[in-house]
Amino acid sequence: QSVLTQPPSVSAAPGQKVTISCSGSSSNIGNNDVSWYQQLPGTAPKLLIYDNNKRPSGIPDRFAGSKSGTSATLGITGLQTGDEADYYCGTWESGLTTWVFGGGTKLIVL
Amino acid sequence: QVQLVQSGAEAKKPGSSVKVSCKASGGTFSNYTVNWVRQAPGQGPEWMGRITPIIDIAYYAQKFKGRVAITADKYTNTAYMELSSLRSEDTAVYFCARGLKEMGTLWGDVFDIWGHGTMVTVSS
Numbered sequence: 533q534s535v536l537t538q539p540p541s542v543s544a545a546p547g548q549k550v551t552i553s554c555s556g557s558s559s560n561i562g563n564n565d566v567s568w569y570q571q572l573p574g575t576a577p578k579l580l581i582y583d584n585n586k587r588p589s590g591i592p593d594r595f596a597g598s599k600s601g602t603s604a605t606l607g608i609t610g611l612q613t614g615d616e617a618d619y620y621c622g623t624w625e626s627g628l629t630t631w632v633f634g635g636g637t638k639l640i641v642l
Numbered sequence: 643q644v645q646l647v648q649s650g651a652e653a654k655k656p657g658s659s660v661k662v663s664c665k666a667s668g669g670t671f672s673n674y675t676v677n678w679v680r681q682a683p684g685q686g687p688e689w690m691g692r693i694t695p696i697i698d699i700a701y702y703a704q705k706f707k708g709r710v711a712i713t714a715d716k717y718t719n720t721a722y723m724e725l726s727s728l729r730s731e732d733t734a735v736y737f738c739a740r741g742l743k744e745m746g747t748l749w750g751d752v753f754d755i756w757g758h759g760t761m762v763t764v765s766s
Contacts, residue, residue: 534686564749564750565749565750567752567753569687569753575758576737576739576756576757576758576759577679577687577737577739577753577756578756579742579752579753579754582742582752583752588742588754620686620687622687622752622753624748624749624750626749628704629704629748630689630703630704630705631677631689631703631748632689633686633687633688633689634686635686636686
């Protein structure tokens with residue numbers, strides 16, 4: 533059981549928008565930056581968002597991150613079938629002095 | 643563009659050790675950290691620890707302290723993760739991942755460039 537809580541799955545139609553939540557506490561999200569990772573089946577995770585809302589070079593602006601208090605959100609607009617993947621949030625957990633990931637959210641593009 | 647090339651799949655017996663390598667191809671680790679993250683079948687990623695090769699300092703997640711050793715050879719741009727006293731629960735894909743930020747802090751760095759993963763199977 534992860535200290536970061538994500539919904540097991542979300543779904544939306546192509547072209548629509550979806551949001552994925554990541555809920556934590558003051559010892560993790562509340563006091564540390566959040567990053568988001570996309571994992572396509574059988575591949576390594578890929579960095580999508582870091583420092584709550586920054587995109588690495590090459591990540592389209594369809595992906596956006598935000599943070600408020602002890603929760604973070606990943607938003608994806610203009611959904612494409614290629615966006616079907618598992619999405620993980622991650623941050624530093626100060627109490628356990630370790631990096632932690634959420635349990636993951638499976639995005640289904642209907 | 644730097645790529646991380648990992649060693650091949652391993653099959654191990656309970657109680658034994660495994661050592662996985664991660665070589666930077668097309669570049670160097672430079673001032674970046676190298677992290678090790680594992681993922682058991684059907685589970686989310688789990689961070690094991692990291693090393694900053696240029697200063698040869700490693701940090702381990704509490705869960706793995708005493709059982710894992712992360713080392714690096716800055717001259718060959720290769721990092722290693724050795725896990726001992728293997729048990730069936732250690733069956734997982736093991737990834738190396740380079741930090742995004744030069745000399746990134748434990749709490750502020752993120753995992754930018756990932757290796758392809760090494761499957762480690764522990765079974766009697």
